[in-house]
Amino acid sequence: MTSSSQTPTRMHSYQNSVAQDTKHNNGGAGGSNLEDYSSMKIYYQNCNGLRSKEKRIEFKNNCEQGPYHDFICLTETNLNDAYKSEDYFGEEYKVYRNDRPKRHPKTSGGGVLIAVRTPPPNRKEKFKVISRKDFNLEFEKIIENIKKDLVEDERHKLNYEMIENIWIDVTLPTCSLLIGNHYIHQEVPIGTIKTYCEFLERKIDSSAFKVLFVGDFNLPEFNWEAGTSTNVNSTIRNKSSLFYKLFCHLKIKQRVSHSTLNCPLKNILDLVVTNFQLDIERGDEMVKLEDIHPSLLLSVPLPKFSIRSDTIINQNEQFVNTNSFECTCTACGRECKSIQGLIAHQRNATCKEILQSPTPPITIPQQVLTTKSQQQLVLETTSQGQHVLTTTSQQQLVLLSLR
Incomplete structure (x- = not known):
């Protein structure tokens, strides 16, 4: 159990952070930067097991006292069905878990999760999270x-259960964020890693999403800038090269540096890989561990958007002829029926063609849309490259204007 001499300092650090967070957001204790969509806070830690009573109490106390994070990504949880998520997280978190399966060669350890904090009621609908179980099912x-x-002798070299990961898709008004949390054990066969990397090359369209890989990949002594390894173990070098090739293919970059962690190259095991810039700093550990696995606090900037205010169009007005969008995305039936949904929804290329500005990839042919209240709106691209809806009284709604 954490000693009494350590506990006051630990909690004092968290309480100070809560006060700063409240002051910044003017939204009460634990307010989130998501309110103005300037940034999202993501906490990551390899916690090296959460089964013990001491760790459970320490983690939940720190989780409840803050600072509050929009997402908490943990690796090596070592949890199973006997350990309930509510023993670690408050009711404001929805927890997506992928515990180590019983058929895994290593019976203990492993396990990953992503906990998503429910926003306050005044911004409850401003982002949506979908569990992407299709990643695991397709790879299997x-x-x-x-x-x-x-x-028979070759089959053991391929084991989908040894790639411990969990994926979620976060839809925000101005972008979609794909988060994959990983724990890659040192003994994962290289054939399994090769197959997984090839699968992700085909699966992920990094031009359609902000992409974030986090996790413990167990790839020490690899220079992610140069793409070279100084590790004497050839298997580790080859595994590192496979992930480096994957990241290059997806045009995403490893962001954790020596200055971030203040540790030598051989100790950079926990990676943050993205196709966008973000701020990374060492965070206060929710469970105290050795320096080889420092906790990380990620601040993900998000583009802001504005909507023309000189309009009487009801943002919740439902379209009758939704099919005019010719969108094949399965979520559009739910989210693109309203003008607000059309503004927010960018989950596939067709939606992005409608929404992106100031320079859209194509000019949208003029379309007349009819709402349930029989109001007719003209959807078109202006000469300035903005996508707008125009009412019969010539009032315009600019669908998306990034700044």
């Missing part, structure tokens, strides 16, 4: 199909 199917053509 690929591995099992490959193993059918292998002899």
Whole structure:
């Protein structure tokens, strides 16, 4: 258990952070920067197991006292069905877990989760989170199909359960953020890693999402700027090269540096890989660990958007002919029926073609849309490259204006 001499200092640090967070956001204790969409706060830590009573109490106390994070990503949780998420998180968090399966070669350890904090009621609908279980299901199917053509001695080199990961898709008004939290054990066969990297190359469209990889990849002594390894173990060098090739293909960059962690190259095991700039700093550990796994606090900047105010268009007005958008995204039936949904929704290329500005990829052919109240709106691209809805009285709604 944490000693009494350490505890007051630990809690004092958190209480100071809560006060600063409240002052910054003017939204009460634990207010989130999501209110103005300037940034999102993501906490990451390899916690090296949460089963003990001491760690459970320490973690939940720190989780409840703050500072509050929009997302908490943990690796090596070492949890199973006997350990409930509510024993660690308050009711304001929805927890997505992928515990180590019983068929994993290593029976203990591992496990990843992402906890999502529910925003305050006044901004409850401003972002949505979808669990992307399709990543795991599709990778499992690929591995099992490959193993059918292998002899028995080769099949053990492919094991989808050894890639411990969990993915979520966060939809915000101005972008979609894809988060993948990983724990890659040192003994994952290189054939499994190669297959996983090839799968992600095909699966992820980094031009359609902000992409964030976090996690413990166990790839020490690799220079992510130069793409070179000084590790004497050839297997580790080859694994590092596979992930480096994947990141290059997706045009995403490893962001954790020596200055961030204040540690030598060989100790950079926990990675943050993105296709966008963000701020990274060492955070206060929610459970105290050795320096080899420092906790990280990520501040993800988000573009702001504005809507023309000189309009009488009801933002919640429902369209009758939603199919005019010719959008194949499965979520559009829910989210693009209203003008507000059209503004917010950018989950696939067709929606992005409608919404992106100030320079849209294409000019949208003029379309007449009819709402349920029989109001007719003209959707078109202006000569300035803005996508607008115009009423019959010539009042305009600029769909998206980034600044």
